[in-house]
Amino acid sequence: MTVKNVDRESVRHGKITEQPLRQRPAYPTWAMKLVMAVTGLIFALYVIGHMVGNLKIYMPDHSGVAAINEYGVFLREMGTPLFPHEGLLWIIRAVLVVAVIAHIHGAITLASRSRQSRGKFRRTNLMGGLDSTATRSMLITGVVLLAFIIFHILDLTLGVQPVSPSEFTHGDVKGNMIATFSRWPVTIWYVIAMLALFLHLFHGIRLAASDLGITGKKWLQVVAFLAAVIPTVVVLGNIIMPLSIALGLVS
Structure with a gap:
């Protein structure tokens, strides 16, 4: 063990040490958690905006052009002429890629430090219910979401077959969906x-x-409310779209 008032005789016999129990990490845990929090909020804002944009599939066509296709054109042209065509869109993509990498690195690092700190002991006696389920499954859901992001990009952004359907046409957002x-x-x-x-x-x-x-x-009550409402709205909005198409309600 490590002590402040060192007994030199005990040190000489190896019973105690002046050395720290573990090396100070290059990046403190609080900094890693801050990165996780900021990048997580970036993703939360993104999925909200992405859901709102995709809901345009339910809007009527404008002059023969699907509303969601107009939204796709807007994404590619936003920021012009200050930015080149798709310039701002690629900046947003770059920020998201960096955020994903930082988030994954933080998750792996914090999970590793947590295991080292607990040693043979494991978290037990959680209260149960949704809170405990969400807590236990953070790494699992993170892996599922990473796989989903890769699939989603190959499917509806790049049109890579066989992930994407053979009818994929660049620019035709509604048709591709x-x-x-x-x-x-x-x-x-x-x-x-x-x-x-x-x-x-x-x-x-x-x-x-x-x-x-x-x-x-009071702020924690607000956070608890948002933590329940935002995921519910986002997930319902994102689930309704594919189910509506699969059931033939949108064509």
């Missing part, structure tokens, strides 16, 4: 991923608030 969600296995996979997103957001929002120093009773 209808083509991909007409495949029931893909629709089911999206629903599973959204359920994982619900659990991840539910616990992640609370965790981010804590790591950012939000501890007041």
Whole structure:
């Protein structure tokens, strides 16, 4: 063990040591948690905006052009002429990629430090219910969401087959969504991923608030409310779309 008032005789016999129990990490845990919180909030804002944009699939066509296709054009042209065509979109993508890498690195590092600190002891006697389920499954839901992000990019952004349907056409957002969600296995996979997103957001929002120093009773009540409402709205909005297409309600 490590002590302040050193007994030199005990040190000489190896009973105690002046050395720290563990080396100081290059990045302190509080900094890693801060990175996790900030990148997590970036993702939360992104999925909200992404859901709102995708809901345009239910809006009527404008001059023969699907509303969601107009939204796709807006994403590619936003920021012009200050930025080149798709310039701002690529900046947003770059920020998201960096955030994903930082979030994954933080998750792996914190999980490793947690295991080292607990040693042979493991977390037990959790209260049960949704809170405990979300807490226990953070790493699992994170892996599912990473797989979903990769699949989603190959499917509806790049149009890489066989992940993407053979009818994929760059720029035709509505047509591509209808083509991909007409495949029931893909629709089911999206629903599973959204359920994982619900659990991840539910616990992640609370965790981010804590790591950012939000501890007041009233603020914690607000956070608890948002942690329940935001994941519910986002997940329902994202599940309705593929199911509507798979059931033939949108064509």
